[in-house]
Amino acid sequence: MECELCHGAGGRLLWQNGLCRVVCVDEPGLPGFLRVVLNRHEREMTDLPAHEQGRLMAVVFAVEAHVRLSLEPDKMNLASLGNMTPHLHWHVIPRWRDDRHFPGPVWSAQRHEAPVPPARAEAAARMNATLPAALAAFSD
Secondary structure (H helix, E strand, O other), rough: EEEEEEOOOOOEEEEEOOOOEEOOOOOOOOOOOOEEOOOOOOOOOHHOOHHHHHHHHHHHHHHHHHHHHHHHHHEEEEOOOOOOOOEEEEEEEEOOOOOOOOOOEEEEOOOOOOOOOEEEEHHHHHHHHHHHHHHHHHHH
8 A cells, every 4th residue: 555645745745844744634624734744754753753752742742732832722732543554644734613513523513504703714824834944953
């Protein structure tokens, strides 16, 4: 099986260093949905040396903090599943009580129609643009 994250960014590239990259998922109805993707193929966090585990999680936490500050969601979801794509990556997903899946996971059946408020979509675009500066400390 060919790994889609080894041969593609996994979303719209916003930032990267030698270890990982942050991509915008551009999932309709879920503004601000980002992924932190390891730049090489590994399946699990415990496949990484301890220092890389720490560096990767520091980026995940910095991305989460930037999303929270920028979008002020009702809740944040962090997930590293990899069942469909067994390449180490973290989902960083802002959630709102009015999103179409809430309170279920974003992969569950849609509960209702929920158009994204224009101000939220605009804030997500601004957040994406300012992300590189927020992650400058992690540049190689």
